[in-house]
Amino acid sequence: MPPYKYAPDENPKRKHHWNKNIAGFAKGRGGQLVGKCPNKLPVAACEELLNNGIQYSSPRWEKPYPQNIFNILDGTVYRATQTVGGVSYHGFPAMPNELKRLPRDLKDQLLQLAEKKNCRQKIGQLL
Numbered sequence: 013m014p015p016y017k018y019a020p021d022e023n024p025k026r027k028h029h030w031n032k033n034i035a036g037f038a039k040g041r042g043g044q045l046v047g048k049c050p051n052k053l054p055v056a057a058c059e060e061l062l063n064n065g066i067q068y069s070s071p072r073w074e075k076p077y078p079q080n081i082f083n084i085l086d087g088t089v090y091r092a093t094q095t096v097g098g099v100s101y102h103g104f105p106a107m108p109n110e111l112k113r114l115p116r117d118l119k120d121q122l123l124q125l126a127e128k129k130n131c132r133q134k135i136g137q138l139l
Contacts, residue, residue: 016081018058019100035088035105047105053085061085062092062101066121082106082122087131089122089138111138 030038030048040046065083073079077098083090089111092103114122119139126135 016062017100019095019102087134
């Protein structure tokens with residue numbers, strides 16, 4: 013597996029960008045919540061999260077690269093989706109309601125990772 017690159021979603025980055033140095037959620041134009049990344053999160057840190065994250069694909073996914081990559085930073089679960097197949101991904105804080113619907117095996121992997129990152133209780137409440 014080659015190292016994956018982080019791809020910002022837009023230039024200038026608007027959808028997942030805000031002026032706070034914490035992850036969170038804000039209402040988008042249509043009223044839906046949008047995950048927001050910390051404003052000082054460097055690309056190198058994003059790429060490290062991608063390349064050391066939990067790779068997950070649904071059973072129907074037939075491509076040779078992961079459909080999503082999950083990781084945890086500062087007690088927040090991030091989900092990255094592919095932008096260029098097998099090359100780059102764009103990550104953002106995962107929505108709490110999305111986390112509840114994850115498959116049990118992925119939840120277990122996230123809990124193990126949360127244990128290593130000293131945030132198991134917080135992540136366990138989200139899952």
